[in-house]
Amino acid sequence: MAVNKKLGLTALGAAMAIGLTACGGEGAGAASGEAPAATAAPEELTIGVSMPTQTSERWIADGNAVKSQLEEAGYKVELQYANDDIPTQGQQIDQMLTQGADLLIVAAIDGTALSSQLQAAADANVKVISYDRLIRETENVDFYVSFDNFKVGVAQGTALLTGLGVLNADGSAGTATGPFNVELFAGSLDDNNAGFFFDGAMSVLQPKIDDGTLVVKSGQTSIEQAATLRWAQETAQKRMEDLLTGSYADGSKVQGVLSPYDGISRGIITALQGNGYTTPLPVVTGQDAEIASVKLINDGVQSSTIFKDTRELAAQAVTAAEAFLEGTEPEANDTETYDNGVKVVPSYLLPVETVYKADIQSKLIDSGYWTADEVAKGQSD
Numbered sequence: 106m107a108v109n110k111k112l113g114l115t116a117l118g119a120a121m122a123i124g125l126t127a128c129g130g131e132g133a134g135a136a137s138g139e140a141p142a143a144t145a146a147p148e149e150l151t152i153g154v155s156m157p158t159q160t161s162e163r164w165i166a167d168g169n170a171v172k173s174q175l176e177e178a179g180y181k182v183e184l185q186y187a188n189d190d191i192p193t194q195g196q197q198i199d200q201m202l203t204q205g206a207d208l209l210i211v212a213a214i215d216g217t218a219l220s221s222q223l224q225a226a227a228d229a230n231v232k233v234i235s236y237d238r239l240i241r242e243t244e245n246v247d248f249y250v251s252f253d254n255f256k257v258g259v260a261q262g263t264a265l266l267t268g269l270g271v272l273n274a275d276g277s278a279g280t281a282t283g284p285f286n287v288e289l290f291a292g293s294l295d296d297n298n299a300g301f302f303f304d305g306a307m308s309v310l311q312p313k314i315d316d317g318t319l320v321v322k323s324g325q326t327s328i329e330q331a332a333t334l335r336w337a338q339e340t341a342q343k344r345m346e347d348l349l350t351g352s353y354a355d356g357s358k359v360q361g362v363l364s365p366y367d368g369i370s371r372g373i374i375t376a377l378q379g380n381g382y383t384t385p386l387p388v389v390t391g392q393d394a395e396i397a398s399v400k401l402i403n404d405g406v407q408s409s410t411i412f413k414d415t416r417e418l419a420a421q422a423v424t425a426a427e428a429f430l431e432g433t434e435p436e437a438n439d440t441e442t443y444d445n446g447v448k449v450v451p452s453y454l455l456p457v458e459t460v461y462k463a464d465i466q467s468k469l470i471d472s473g474y475w476t477a478d479e480v481a482k483g484q485s486d
């Protein structure tokens with residue numbers, strides 16, 4: 106177990122910790138009247154990082170970025186992936202705590218399933234940073250780093266309209282008026298983000314459904330109907346096949362599909378191709394700029410994705426972790442939006458970018474997120 110460097114050290118522990126600390130002490134002063142906050146050298150501290158799954162590249166990239174940036178800052182890191190299994194994630198976090206983790210960074214599978222672990226963390230004075238997905242229904246979450254999730258949804262809805270030609274890429278009104286047949290997909294309902302994405306998308310799509318530009322032939326317009334448990338590609342593929350059989354057997358065609366995540370998009374595309382749709386396929390949106398989907402966009406198969414730079418998100422998580430471990434509070438840029446059912450969690454939200462084929466070079470390759478070679482192969486090196 107690492108030396109006790111949590112807040113509320115004993116006098117001896119604090120003296121030792123301060124003695125060990127060469128950096129970061131300046132900002133750690135507590136308000137007068139409070140016990141002085143104490144810090145330990147990063148080398149003395151272990152940060153537990155709990156990620157949901159390795160089946161999606163996005164989380165592998167996040168895990169790698171958080172780990173390497175924390176290690177660069179000197180911390181020891183215990184990184185675990187939970188295989189999209191809720192009990193596994195709980196056990197992994199329990200273990201991080203019993204092994205003396207000093208701070209936790211958690212991207213939850215189910216945002217409400219970690220209450221007992223987080224109570225144990227609070228009891229041990231271990232701060233918890235909720236990573237990208239808000240942890241809900243607990244007081245014991247200290248900070249949230251994410252992207253502006255409502256805007257992700259707005260960007261997805263806008264990308265669907267742009268792909269159909271209802272809007273131009275600059276947001277101005279396009280020439281196409283429809284009516285267009287579209288179907289709607291949402292993410293996993295136990296992930297707080299799913300609602301933000303869907304609501305954001307519907308904020309731009311609902312008026313177009315109301316005025317007849319868009320027609321959802323299946324009638325499945327609620328998030329419950331559109332949801333995809335665990336964001337699973339196969340589940341999305343199956344639902345798309347069912348939609349095609351159920352609502353398009355009369356020879357009509359679907360022209361656009363709102364998809365909240367690239368893995369879901371690939372399931373939808375497989376279903377469309379399996380039902381005889383050929384390029385140009387219906388407009389399919391996405392999220393995460395996963396390399397397999399960037400290739401599909403480059404090849405003119407998928408229409409768009411939303412780029413969320415996981416390197417930037419990792420950097421924010423590291424900044425917040427450093428602040429807590431130095432005894433200060435991380436800087437939030439949103440203290441209103443993310444009510445987790447018990448409290449509003451102070452948040453740092455990053456901006457997002459829509460990527461169409463024409464943007465791959467400037468937004469993904471020039472920024473070093475993917476290489477041209479990876480895009481051509483559809484695989485990361």
Ligand code: BGC
Nearest residue numbers: 161238296298336366392393
């Ligand atoms: C993330 C998305 C991701 C989805 C599926 C969400 O919580 O914000 O970026 O596409 O999970 O992994």
